[in-house]
Ligand code: GLU
């Protein structure tokens with residue numbers, strides 16, 4: 001990798017430019033142009049068939065246009081196998097009339113941010129990305145692979161090769177203009193976490209996609225796989241995508257300070273924070289469909305696996321889906337941490353749903369229930385009911401139904417994007433539902 005190219009320079013000094021966008025499942029897609037075409041493509045865009053984005057052919061949405069967002073241009077800090085250089089740029093998607101395409105995930109998030117700003121609130125998002133580094137992955141036989149090291153939570157690992165992958169990722173991201181706060185070993189063998197600096201909603205969502213791609217490339221270069229799947233290994237913890245959010249004032253009526261903080265409150269929490277948190281609790285089932293969009297996501301959300309299974313909140317307890325994070329003495333650090341999402345989430349769609357839920361809690365002045373400082377999975381059903389603590393959806397169809405029934409979260413995505421999300425996840429569920437697993441054979445073939 002070369003340190004000579006500063007991030008966010010224009011494309012004249014690369015050989016190719018990758019125009020990036022995502023489908024509804026959050027997979028990065030690209031169309032690559034030679035650098036000689038960049039100036040034209042930057043100004044005029046590139047036509048796109050909507051089936052790439054929505055996952056189905058639909059004549060009404062087949063003529064779309066990718067428009068590069070030049071503020072996102074980065075020089076890819078690794079060259080191609082033959083030494084060519086590549087730039088990457090995120091694109092917005094326009095419809096045939098040149099308007100933002102309603103189901104483009106970046107457009108969905110832009111709309112949600114504009115709605116927050118119209119309320120005098122500027123959202124700030126951060127993420128903690130967990131993943132496994134595995135060796136001997138065999139997608140043909142379905143083997144996820146073996147953990148690349150045998151270390152545990154925050155251990156100083158002796159597997160320098162696995163550490164080197166994390167250093168490669170961190171260095172590449174820094175060269176692409178991200179500020180990497182740090183990386184550490186997670187709870188289970190081979191599991192890692194990397195955190196980059198929080199920022200505005202769109203930048204954080206775009207950067208998470210860059211992180212996942214970079215991690216996969218860097219792992220492969222050292223004969224490993226970086227696996228973000230929510231639960232790749234049945235006997236080990238899953239991968240979380242903890243999402244942090246706070247709201248700053250936009251400077252008009254609300255000032256520019258952190259809106260979640262109130263120095264007069266014994267816990268430092270403003271009324272607006274309490275209502276916002278009550279909003280995400282109220283919409284937790286629908287948000288689960290966005291934060292946990294795969295069949296595999298629900299194998300992570302099980303009791304006693306380090307993940308939340310109830311829609312509760314706490315100040316200190318990490319077994320709840322929502323936690324107050326940060327230091328009340330440092331107002332800017334006070335934020336909401338969501339602990340149930342996993343890295344299969346489409347960050348743009350999830351963040352848009354979260355912003356709508358926060359706003360709805362404020363609009364309805366929802367009352368925040370008591371904090372749950374005990375492990376919620378140890379509470380008896382009666383205690384949970386008395387405290388108004390509901391289970392998070394335990395499977396994908398329940399979460400998708402909740403999304404369809406939630407006018408606020410569904411409305412934030414819009415009919416077209418929400419419909420595409422539900423269709424995509426439901427077709428995964430239908431495919432999974434038709435499979436008879438070895439576990440079922442072992443359990444039932446000779447016994448029922
Ligand atoms: N890996 C855990 C999960 O899947 C989270 C571990 C942590 O607290 O960072 O939720």
Ligand code: MG
Pocket residue numbers: 128130186193240
């Ligand atoms: Mg973690």
